[in-house]
Amino acid sequence: MRGDDVPTTPPTSGSGRPAPAPAPRAPGYFGRPVLKPPVWTWEVPLYFFVGGLAGGAAVIAGVAAVARAPKALVLPALVLAVVGAAISAGLLVLDLGRPTRFLNMLRVFKPTSPMSVGAWILSGFGGAAALALASALFHLGPVLFWLGAGPAAVLGGLLATYTGVLIGVTTVPAWAAHDRTLPVHFGMAGLGCGAAAIALAMGGRLVPPLRTILLAASLAEVVMGLWIVARRHGARDRALYHGHGAWLLHGGGTLTGPATTLLLLVHAPAVLVAIAFLVGALINRYGWVLAGKASAADPEAALEAAR
């Protein structure tokens, strides 16, 4: 190690005093990570996907009910929202280091912690969506239905977008560099997933409003992808362009963005379009988490982000 850790530079001060020590060549402490990578395992990216889908489905269910859309659309949308919320909660519990203490999440409400706000959003969302579904199934009247469906639609939007805040408002350089883009990206993907999943639940029928929503979502994904790639942040977000995470990220983004747009324009079978978008969104979430792990372990990224 001797001889290459501290490059020598000529003295800079004229007073004969030695210059301040130059920085070592390997970034940080001999190239070791400056930050700790996220400890999250497979459950979390899957949760980002399922939660986004459930949230998107609830947005569609709420608006569809206002627009007096047929029950054949509203009901499967609500079922997706409720089942998605339940699966999301299960995934979040599984991911904990101490799963039996999951209720501690609701011990406090902490606006400084997106994790805390998100736990409350998910709880409220699950309750509201379940109320809407129950009143639709058992004919409990419009008051209870709207008490559920209204909040579920708004909370659904927040459920799909807050995961972007959750990873954006961290010290992980590649995530932090896109803290305003991520909620848009995740939210629009969630909306598209909702539409795609409802279409599949309706027996593979991409009815006109769902088709429009999916088209909007896939166009938004194209724009988001171009926006992220156009605003590269050097070392800070280079993990988005190297390694396994990058492949998943861009592979998924290609499916949800240009591929889905194209399939919609050539009127490909609804099932194919829906599956392309869903699979793309799913692997894109894994890409973001993997890239985040690589980014946090990159000392140059971390030090550059904090200069």
Add this chain to the structure above:
Amino acid sequence: MIGDGKDSTNQRENTFVADGTTVGFLTDVTLCIGCKACEVACKEWNGVPDDGYVFTGQSYDNTGALSGSTWRHVQFHELDAPAGREGGGAAPPDDLGWLFYSDVCKHCERAGCLEACPTGAIVRTETGGVFVQDDVCNGCGYCVVGCPFGVIGRRDADLPGGGGAYKCTFCYDRQKGGGGPACAKACPTESIRFGPLDLLRAEADRRVDTLHARGVTGATLYDPRDTSVGGVHALSILVGDPERYGLPRAPEVPSTRLLRSWLSAGLTTAAMLAITALAFALAAR
């Protein structure tokens, strides 16, 4: 305080800290001899489990980094010249140097881990330390990505207390009992000092001046007070660029970006509702 003999807070038999007094660490690389007594004392007192017998091959540092099971970490820097004089012409060319730095949780004035914790497990103690209540922590891991220094870690499930997030407790228990932190007590050179934070800050400034006067012009105090972290309670006297020690020059608390990110989430939610409404309106025509 250096050379205070028995009057030093490290050497006194009892160091009771009055509630409301903000205490701190002052870790001085120019005094550290790399004996790792702090690492050992910390492990012993706090019952921190071993985290694997890893041979890094990097100088004498087989600890590697701070983690959920390493709350003091002594870094070993092998230099081509005595510390603070690299590149200067004063030292003969074959004169080597060492730097040892005992890294620890910074107990930030505004702590990213504390703000990120969704359960309220991480709290501020009455002496200004950042403390994880182990019986509340559910192991969500969000504090890990909230710390700007990569300090706090989630302990592997197979270790004692596994699954929870751990870091330096500032020996909160010893503080309450008048003992002072184990690492400071064990440090034979008083490279680690413990005491009221304002006194340590003043002492650190004096020490840096002394070092400059002695020709160690690279000596600096690491205490990022002009960033959103707002200063640290574990001060460090370093030689050279903080980045050499893996310390960011301008660490920021993630929560400074909360508003803009939530704004984006809120606007996107509105856009999702609007797009959906538009889609149904178009279909109804």
